[in-house]
Amino acid sequence: MTDLKLLALDAEDLEVVSAHVQDAVVRVSDMGYARGDRRFALLMNRFDWTAELPRGRGLRKRAAMHFDAVEAVRYAGFDPASPEGVLELLNIHFEPSEAPSGTIELRFAGGGTVRLAVDYVEARLSDLGAAWAASGKPQHALD
Template sequence: MSASLLRLMAEDAGDLDIIGAAVQDALVRVGEINFDRKARRFTVMINRFRWEAAGEKGPYERVRSALSFDSVLGVKSRRVRQDTDEALASLLSLGFIPEEEPPGGVVRLLLAGGGEIAIAVECLDAVLVDTGPTWSTPRRPDHEQG
């Protein structure tokens, strides 16, 4: 399928909300989360559900994407499996909690099952890039409790 690939940047909380909507329900493999302390960059490779192309009845698609944050001061995680690189999690939401003194703050990635990654940043500098290609997926993510 020929699909237009996203390339989004965020420098404030409003921009990050747009990226957050695009990455909701992305699948994350623990082994594809990386924090490069020297470069001060946090990167995660994801299998992103293409909400922008999803109708009510499909067809549905996912695309390989890279989500990165620069100017990272530190990263903390809780309830994220560390015992295997193959552990898979679903990204529920992405948000920004600003410090009292701008422009710094904490980016929070909330994962299904209660996992969380907190990324302390000097300033908000995020990029989401679809690296392609897209592929079909049979299900649309569903948030109904059932």
């Protein structure tokens, strides 16, 4: 079992990273913005879509992700001060403005979002080594 380490430097790279973090579970208290470092970071339990375990359960891995060159952060649809809040990450999307700047949006189930105003795309995702059998494979209704 190899630990994943990805770097995203443009919108296309970010789509690849987004696919690997789809259905990650994130505690609100495990997200934060370091204004002085211009970095937004989060810890997550990501679902490893490439791993196959018996009975279709899948695998969860502890992972860290951070975004650099962040000018501002906006939260919507959840209380960012809630220490017990838990979110399910659906995807990450980059909306360009004046190149290379734009907005990176982390979209969560139930409509919550984190919007990062960035000077450019630079994101890193790294597995932290811990892995365990998932209780089941995430499923989504197709509307």
